[in-house]
Amino acid sequence: MxxxxxxxxxxxxxxxxxxxxxxxxxxxxxxxxxxxxxxxAIPIQTSEESGYFVVEAQLGNVMKEQIDLEVAPQALIIRVRDEHEFTTLDDQTEAISYQRQSHSRERIVNVPFPFSEEDVRAQFEAPQLTVFISGRRKTIFIT
Incomplete structure (x- = not known):
């Protein structure tokens, strides 16, 4: 029944x-x-120009505050965070439900030389993030 x-x-x-x-x-x-x-994955393009290693990443429709850059040994990590909160009221049962979604995408870009945070400069003009890494490579004089 x-x-x-x-x-x-x-x-x-x-x-x-x-x-x-x-x-x-x-x-x-x-x-x-x-x-x-x-x-x-986050689409990127790399090049070397005028003493810089340049990374161009196409991030789509994001805001600057959602982007994190991290320096790792001979690598640059680009991370994009996306968080949403939803509240739903079921009129029939009068139940309220809360949902929070957190999502992250990242891309690890290998860099052909060691570098530090001080060597990195970045600019963001949606949808493109451009990162310049100074290639202060030192030539060793041989006697």
Missing amino acids: HKDHTSLSKRDQATAHFLASIDQFFQSAFEQFTNMAFEE
Whole structure:
């Protein structure tokens, strides 16, 4: 015998709502995982010009505050963070659900020489991030 939703007791309704919210949580998490697994890497182009190693990254529709640059041994790490918060009110059950999504993409760019933070200069004009790394390579004099 099947009960329709209106004839359920308050406890049964609460249990059904709880189970539905758990199901929604796992469906949402699975969708996020699937989207992240097939997402493209950050497209970059590198060149060397006038004593600089230049990295041009196409970041899409992001704001400067979402971008992190990190110096690693002979590598530059470009990271883009994206965070969203959602609040939903179910008029039928009067339940409020809060969702927060946090997502990050990153690209590691190998640099052909050692460098430090002081050697890096960056500028961002959406959608392109341009990073200049000073190539202060020293030629060794041989006697």
